[in-house]
Amino acid sequence: xxxxxxxxxxxxGELTGAINSALRDAxxxxxxxxxxxxxxxxxxxxxxxxxVEEVDGEKASLNVQFFAYAKKALRPLLAQxxxxxxxxxxxxxxxxxxVYAPTGRLGLKLADIDPxxxxxxxxxxxxxxxxxxxxxxxxxxxxxxxxxPVPLHVGVVTxxxxxxxxxxxxxxxxxxxxxxxxxxxxxxxxxxAPPMIAAGIAxxxxxxxxxxxxxxGGGARNELAAFDTAEVARAIxxxxxxxxxxxxxxxxxxxxxxxxxxxxKTPTAVAGALVDMVRIAITTSESLWRDIVTTAGSTMTxxxxxxxxxxxxxxxxxxxxxxRSDERLRARRDRLVGVRATLERVDQALVRRGADMARLVxxxxxxxxxxxxxxxxxxxxxDPANLLARGWSITTTSTGSVVRSINDVHPGDVLTTAVADxxxxxxxxxxxxxxxxxAAS
Numbered sequence: 001x002x003x004x005x006x007x008x009x010x011x012x013g014e015l016t017g018a019i020n021s022a023l024r025d026a027x028x029x030x031x032x033x034x035x036x037x038x039x040x041x042x043x044x045x046x047x048x049x050x051x052v053e054e055v056d057g058e059k060a061s062l063n064v065q066f067f068a069y070a071k072k073a074l075r076p077l078l079a080q081x082x083x084x085x086x087x088x089x090x091x092x093x094x095x096x097x098x099v100y101a102p103t104g105r106l107g108l109k110l111a112d113i114d115p116x117x118x119x120x121x122x123x124x125x126x127x128x129x130x131x132x133x134x135x136x137x138x139x140x141x142x143x144x145x146x147x148x149p150v151p152l153h154v155g156v157v158t159x160x161x162x163x164x165x166x167x168x169x170x171x172x173x174x175x176x177x178x179x180x181x182x183x184x185x186x187x188x189x190x191x192x193a194p195p196m197i198a199a200g201i202a203x204x205x206x207x208x209x210x211x212x213x214x215x216x217g218g219g220a221r222n223e224l225a226a227f228d229t230a231e232v233a234r235a236i237x238x239x240x241x242x243x244x245x246x247x248x249x250x251x252x253x254x255x256x257x258x259x260x261x262x263x264x265k266t267p268t269a270v271a272g273a274l275v276d277m278v279r280i281a282i283t284t285s286e287s288l289w290r291d292i293v294t295t296a297g298s299t300m301t302x303x304x305x306x307x308x309x310x311x312x313x314x315x316x317x318x319x320x321x322x323x324r325s326d327e328r329l330r331a332r333r334d335r336l337v338g339v340r341a342t343l344e345r346v347d348q349a350l351v352r353r354g355a356d357m358a359r360l361v362x363x364x365x366x367x368x369x370x371x372x373x374x375x376x377x378x379x380x381x382x383d384p385a386n387l388l389a390r391g392w393s394i395t396t397t398s399t400g401s402v403v404r405s406i407n408d409v410h411p412g413d414v415l416t417t418a419v420a421d422x423x424x425x426x427x428x429x430x431x432x433x434x435x436x437x438x439a440a441s
Contacts, residue, residue, distance in 0.1 A: 016101040023097040030111055032094045033062065040087050047071065047085065051093070051108070063107040064095070070110055081115035082221045088191060089225070092117035119221065126228045129255050133230070138237035142261045147242045149281040151211040151274055153180045155204030155241070157197055160185040164217040164267040168246070171271030177278045182209055188216035193226035198235035205241045211274065212239065214256060215246040215267035227254035236260055246270035388420040406431050 010018060035051035038061075042048075045068035050061045066085070078084065085091070092114040099106050133139050154172065158165050160183050172179045184200035187193040197214065204212050214236070216224075226232060227247050233255045236243045242261035246269055247254050257263035264270045380386055384394060395403040395417040403409055409428050417424040 012104075013101060016099050016104070020098045023099075027097055030094045030096050031108075032092060032114070033108060034090070034092045034117070035060075035062065036090050037085055037087055040085060044068075045071070049085070049087075051091075063105055064093070064110050065107050066110040074113055077113065077115060081119060083113075083115050083118055084223055086189070086223060089118060090121045122221065122225065122228065126255055129228060129230045129233060130258060133233055133237065133255070133259060138234065139259055141237045142239060142243055142259055145240070145242050145261060147261065147277075148210050149284075150278055151242075152178060152278065153182065153208075153210045154274060155207065155209035155212040156181055156183040157186050157200035157204065157212065157214045158183070158216055158267075159188050162188075162217060164188075164215045164246070167217070168213060168215055168267040168271045171268055172274065175271075175275040175278075177275060179274070179278075182207055187226075189223045189226055194229040194231040197226060197232050201235045201239050201243065205239050209241060211261075212241050212243045213246065213267075213270050213274075214243060214260070215270055216248065217267070218248050218252075221252070224248050224252060224254055227256040229255070232256055233259050244270050244273065384418075388418065391420075394418045406433060 033051060035053045038050045038052045040047065040049035047066040049064050049066070051064050052059055052061045054060075083089075093108070093110050094112040094114075095108040095110045097106065097108055130139070156165070156168060158168070165183070169181055172181065182204060184203055186196035186200045188197070201212060201214065214227075216227075224247060227245075236245075236256055237259040244262050244264060245254070245257050245260040246264045246267040247256060248266075252265075253263075262273070264273055388394070395415050397403060397408065398414050398416075401408065403415065409415060409431060411428050411430055413428045415426050415428060417426065
């Protein structure tokens with residue numbers, strides 16, 4: 001419809017049709033667009049999401065419709081490259097643009113996907129993380145730790161209750177080994193996964209587990225993106241406890257695998273490795289114990305034989321020593337017999353000497369008595385009292401000295417003369433050297 005000024009007026013439907021016709025003319029059978037999936041939802045057989053991009057600090061967004069017929073056509077391609085459309089995945093898709101008349105919104109009807117773009121983007125991001133880890137010296141840090149030979153306390157970071165969780169724990173439980181499992185529940189895909197996984201690793205390290213297993217089940221390649229992040233890789237590399245990974249399928253490999261102590265293909269393989277470690281330790285200890293028992297038995301046998309030999313030598317030497325001792329005792333006994341004979345002779349001599357003395361003593365005593373009597377008579381003969389009684393006298397000076405010579409007195413000396421019945425005191429008046437002299441009292 002044209003007004004008087006020649007301007008064309010459209011109905012809404014006509015305008016929508018015109019826009020769609022213009023879009024077909026401009027973009028032909030389709031257009032390739034690159035962006036990141038956001039807000040993915042599934043409604044019945046159809047999938048809807050926004051393709052977003054940051055442009056000069058602002059977000060550009062395009063609505064995408066992934067209808068059932070296109071999903072069916074592209075399912076083999078996605079399965080071949082193990083890709084799954086998830087939030088946060090960068091993709092390159094082709095589709096046709098049109099405006100949906102009921103809502104008036106511009107949208108892209110997805111008709112094709114470039115898997116190589118997404119895989120290349122994942123690989124490029126992964127390579128960038130690996131280069132930075134290598135530059136920081138973290139690639140081999142966890143692998144350099146020492147693993148306990150009997151890792152019985154196992155920490156597990158995974159989605160508790162998932163198939164990966166059951167694969168790991170069922171294998172440990174059925175082993176018959178007394179494992180203790182401490183688990184931290186964490187998301188294993190999506191934006192929340194990296195910080196939860198990193199926090200779980202740190203938490204288990206603080207709890208003092210022997211080893212940490214980070215596991216998840218299989219999935220699309222881009223669903224493992226959390227395990228290619230620097231956040232998870234650094235948490236594993238810097239963990240003071242050995243970390244084992246079992247992520248995805250056997251053909252999958254992540255940055256987490258590169259920095260772990262050891263990487264295994266599946267959660268079941270991680271459990272099998274832990275069981276093998278403990279069984280090897282048990283086998284080794286039992287083998288060592290058997291060696292100890294064998295060595296101890298051999299040593300005891302050798303010691304017993306040596307002891308027998310030594311005992312034989314000791315017995316022989318003891319017998320010889322006893323024999324020599326017997327000989328010495330016999331010699332000493334013979335000497336003692338001789339000594340006894342000598343003593344008997346001495347005793348007999350003493351008896352004879354005693355008999356002789358018994359005979360001689362009375363005579364000797366009589367002789368001694370006679371000698372004593374003779375001495376007594378001589379003593380009485382010279383006793384002053386007896387001499388005085390016979391008329392003798394004894395004169396002494398005033399000092400008590402006996403006067404034996406005229407030289408013992410001087411004129412004027414007072415002399416005392418003892419007689420039988422008393423004493424006489426005289427004073428010397430003169431001393432005559434002749435045989436006589438006078439004394440005046």
